[in-house]
Amino acid sequence: FRTATGQEKITEFRDYSPIDHTVAIAYQNGTGSGPAELAGCRYRLHFGEYYQTSRWNKAVIENILELVAIEKEQYKLEGELGIDVLRAMIWDFIKQAQCSWSSLNVRLTDEGRAETKDQARTRANDYRERRSNDSRLNSRKHQKFVRRRDGVKLVLQESELLSLSNLDRAKYQRAKDVLDKLGVEGQSSEEESDSEPGVLKVTVPHYRRRVVTEMMKDLDLRVKEVTDSVARQSGKR
Incomplete structure (x- = not known):
């Protein structure tokens, strides 16, 4: 996952640049290209709304699974892990990464307005608490x-x-x-x-x-x- 995303820690995705939401939606609707067709986007994740059911992210996961097989052979790792288990692991990594990324970037409310100071403060406090637990x-x-x-x-x-x-x-x-x-x-x-x-x-x-x-x-x-x-x-x- 680190190789695919270029990030060292799942809890530090502040500088990560996910795929634009409109690009992911176009692929979702069948009107745009997918990760494998766009240059530099083979492993680029979608962190926008509904990212957990995103067709884009599902395609990225399959690309990461191919990378897993390559590294398994490269490092001569023994043993087998079911493909569904690997998918579950990668989804878990994506959720943690998205949480880190969204907590450190400006959010819009459901109405499309920028969050208020109180909303931002609450979100920042929640993130600090999670970070404290992560540090431990x-x-x-x-x-x-x-x-x-x-x-x-x-x-x-x-x-x-x-x-x-x-x-x-x-x-x-x-x-x-x-x-x-x-x-x-x-x-x-x-x-x-x-x-x-x-x-x-x-x-x-x-x-x-x-x-x-x-x-x-x-x-x-x-x-x-x-x-x-x-x-x-x-x-x-």
């Missing part, structure tokens, strides 16, 4: 990413201590590559157990790629194992 979740994601990043490096570094086979080393090298690709945004945002700060709990949402979740879950357990082993070697508990 992103902080949690960042902590997970740093722990996993440092942990997988330690696993590969201490492969002899863990008696890892060449196959195991290759597996954790692949996990490291996937982790780097996921970045902070790709981490789950679930709370961690305070009693076991070294273990990163992973809940499987219905839309998440199962093979990646299992890979990260296995990595978390191995990181805890190597951390405990290194602590024992140095006389720490």
